Amino acid sequence: MTTRNWIKASLFGTSAAVSLLALISISTAQDGSPTGAITTRTHTFTPIRDDIYHVVGTGTVNVMSHAMLIEGEHDLLVVDSHVTPNxxxxxxxxxxxxxxxxxRYLVNTHYHFDHAHGxxxxxxxVEIIGHPYTRQKLSGELGNVLxxxxxxxxxxxxxxxxxxxxAELAQTSDPARTEELRARISMQQAHYESSQExxxxxxxxxxxxKMTIYQTVDGGGREIQIVHLGRGHTGGDVVVFLPDERLVxxxxxxxxxxxxxxxxxLNEWPDxxxxxxxxxxxxxxxxxxPxxxxxxxxxxxxxxxxxLWQRTAELKAQGLSFEEAATAIDLTGHSNNYPQLREPGADPRAIRRIYQLLDEQDGQP
Ligand SMILES: [Zn+2]
Known part of the structure; x- marks a missing residue:
């Protein structure tokens, strides 16, 4: 067992928690049923189904990833914990x-910092649930993730x-930009300080x-499946599938x-x-x-x-370095779906990773 570390994160200095309640807004329909989002200073909770919320940061705290909240009759299940203790x-x-x-439960979809360092x-x-690979990564068994x-x-x-x-703040005279920069500096400062903790x-x-949790809800048990579908984004992703709500x-x-x-x-992810x-x-x-x-x-x-896999393999076979391949690769045929692909090029970190996997396939270290 690992000792859970408690860090009292400084939420923008002083009064954030106090002012939180004052800033909550709840939209309701004519009949009083919730239709809109619940917004706090830091988060927007959008109801997707009854008592199931997609949780998105408002931009006052650097959260770096979304979360999900599922409310049962007695307790809550949260999916993903954001990027820092803060x-x-x-x-x-x-x-x-x-x-x-x-x-009651926190599910980690995978080990990446922006989903699990909260x-x-x-x-x-709180029971934290994840794939064994996520545990190995976050326990340090496979090296220090930091x-x-x-x-x-x-x-x-x-x-x-x-x-x-x-530096830009010192130069600018535009009041709107000044305010924007101050807010962003403050947010990134808090983010950086917390990332040290x-x-x-x-x-x-x-x-x-796969495991299934039957969360007690009015009139029964809500089936919450936590499913590993094979390696993909990491070596141990899980998805949270609610069959009755037809939601994942x-x-x-x-x-x-x-x-x-x-x-x-990348060679297994499409599967x-x-x-x-x-x-x-x-x-x-x-x-x-969205x-x-x-x-x-x-x-x-x-x-x-x-x-991406196929063309990277071709460029590697032609003798290009991964950096050269990342510049040269042309996937503009997919630009209708991904506008950034109107120009050739790809994230060099993706291409470097594909080179690694190709080397492993070829039996090279
Ligand atoms: Zn990730």
């Missing part, structure tokens, strides 16, 4: 505006970003293939844009997405980006991944 604490505080029930602020009695290129590539540049914004905290319950929370296994691929199993499509749902809550209806966007991502 962001995780903001999530826990915001949840109190939606429900006074305790969080884990440590969840109370000791020293991995994925974590570093997103966090190392933050102090420079803050410095650049400070991260203690990777692994799941204490692991799911190899996909984390980064399926997002409406092009997901980060630096730790991916995992095929198994995702076999689940019976019509609504996807992604870990980043809610997706239907399954067509999954086809789009599979098609892009298969071409």
């Amino acid at each position: 962001a995780g604490m903001a999530l826990l505080d915001a949840i109190k505006s939606v429900s006074d029930k305790p969080v 884990n440590q602020v969840f109370p000791q009695e 020293e991995e290129s994925t974590f570093l590539s997103f966090t190392e540049s933050v102090p420079d970003q803050i410095e650049n914004m400070r 991260i203690v990777p905290t692994p799941p204490n319950i692991t799911v190899d293939d 929370y996909t984390g980064d296994l399926m997002v409406p844009g092009i997901p980060y691929m630096g730790d991916a199993y 995992a997405l095929e198994r995702l499509k076999a689940l019976d749902f019509d609504t996807i809550l992604p870990g980043h980006g 809610v997706v209806q239907g399954k067509d966007r999954i086809d789009d991502l599979q098609a892009y991944m298969r071409d």
Whole structure:
């Protein structure tokens, strides 16, 4: 067992928690049923089904990924914990505006920093559920995740970003820009400080293939399936599937844009997405980006991944370095689905990863 570390995150200094309640707004329809979102200072909770919310940051705290909240009769299940103890604490505080029930389960869709480094602020009695690979990663069994290129590539540049914004702030005379910069500097400062306090905290319950929680709700048990569909975005993603609500929370296994691929199993990911499509749902809550209806966007991502893999393999066979391939690769045929592909090029971290996988296939270290 790992000792859960408690860090009292500083939520923008002083009065955030106090002012939170004053800022809650709840939209209601004529008949009084909730139709709109519940918005706190830090989060928007959009009801997707009865008592099931897609949770998105408002931009006052750097949360870096979405979450999901499922409210039962006695307790709550949360999916993903954001990027820092600070962001995780903001999530826990915001949840109190939606429900006074305790969080019982936290599911980590995968080990990535932006989904799991809020884990440590969840109370000791909260069970954290994830794939064994997520546990191995966050427990340090496979090395320190805080020293991995994925974590570093997103966090190392933050102090420079803050410095650049400070420099611009000193120059600008535009009041709107001044205000925007001040807010952003303050947010990124809090983000950076909290990122120094991260203690990777692994799941204490692991799911190899599938587990089901029957959450007590009025009149029965809500079936919540936690399912591993094969390697994809990481070596151990799980999705949270609610068959009766025809809804799935996909984390980064399926997002409406092009997901980060630096730790991916690109040669296996389209197959995992095929198994995702076999689940019976019509609504996807992604870990980043807007809610997706239907399954067509999954086809789009599979098609892009298969071409990305194929063309990268061709460029590698021609002797290009991964950096050269990342500049040269032409996937403009997918630009209708992904506007950034109007110009050739791809994320070099994705291409480097595909080179690694190709080397492994060829039996090279
Ligand atoms: Zn991720």
